[in-house]
Amino acid sequence: MLEESKTTHGVKYRIGKFPIVILDGSWKEMGRAFGTLMKQELALMIDFVADMASDAEEIKCRTMMATFPHRIRKYLEGLAEGAGLTASQVDRIAVSRKSILCGLSAPISSSVATWNDYTSGKLILGSNFDYDNDVSNITPCLCLTVFRPNDSALSFASFGYAGTPYITNAFNERGIHLTIANAMPSGGNLFIENRFFTPTALMNAMMECENLDDFRTYLWSTKSSFSYLATIADALSARIFEWSSFDVKQRTTTTRPGLSVITNHFTEKSWGMPRPDDLSYWLTRTRRKNLLNLAAHFKGAIDEEVMKDILSTPVEQLGSMSGATKYQTIVVPSEMKLLFNIPNYQEWTEINFAQLFQINTKTKKEA
Helix, strand or coil: CEEEEEECCEEEEEECCEEEEEEEECHHHHHHHHHHHCHHHHHHHHHHHHHHCCHHHHHHHHHHHCCCCHHHHHHHHHHHHHHCCCHHHHHHHHHCHHHHHCCCCCCEEEEEEECHHHCCCCCEEEEEEECCCCCHHHHHHEEEEEEEECCCCCCEEEEEECCCCCCCEEEECCCCEEEEEECHHHHCCCCCCCCCCHHHHHHHHHHHCCCHHHHHHHHHHCCCCCCEEEEEECCCCEEEEEECCCCEEECCCCCCCCEEEECCCCCCHHHCCCCCCCCCCCCHHHHHHHHHHHHHHCCCCCCHHHHHHHHCCEHHHCCCECCCEEEEEEEEHHHCEEEEEECCCEEEEEEEHHHHCCCCCCCCCCC
């Protein structure tokens, strides 16, 4: 991991082609540091959403931005200052219709969480993140952002696209991992604009929740703006929450202790709803069945290398990976470890979260 650049309240590293940005300070200070360090990547994101720069889109962005928590609005305000962007440009990156439609805030994903008898005991959670639209031109914008706020909130790291202030794949200093997936096939395509934008509100959860019970309370207490599947995991186990805009249920119906597979539909029987049509909804049932079979085949032998093989098995070969898979992650909470792969861009790479939460971002003069 090589240091690339540094500014007040932030430092940017690269590991291969992949940027890691570590921030500390107030939320506006962290935003300003991110904008300064990631100008090039943010310019690519601006180009990506440029064709949505209409008056109607501007109004829609402002409406959604009004639902963002105060801390996140201050962060984006600082980001605009640091990058030399206008507020409307930053808003469009964050919540433009193109960002939403391309799934940046709710990927089509396949995840498999294994622990107990499926592994050596430790939890290993692997995920494929798929986007139904072409987002290949913003692959260089994928980054890991480490937030270390000075307001007593927990530090956390978020994997995603530069300038998109929401959680799809994150890890906090207490060793809790959170990932979300699009659950529209079961929860419906209803988006409620006057609620907190759920993937952004989950940043608050990462800052406040110290264990799985805290996350459960948060999810049960929060109305979602859309339908998601939320997976939370610690060193010992994972819990799945099927979270629609009208209700939330923890998945309890299981015959496989130590194994949870998450694609894009609900499976908790207490919903009483039929399974979605497979061909209409991204082969969500096929991908789930394939991952269940692969996990059963490797039961007792699943480690990080086996998980890589499971994630990289194509749908056509009874796996879950497809041409839409833009990146893959494996998380081992007990070791504060993330492995990620960006197909045709960066091979499997390992990151230690514990190290990132402790790096000194101060310059010698500030220290």
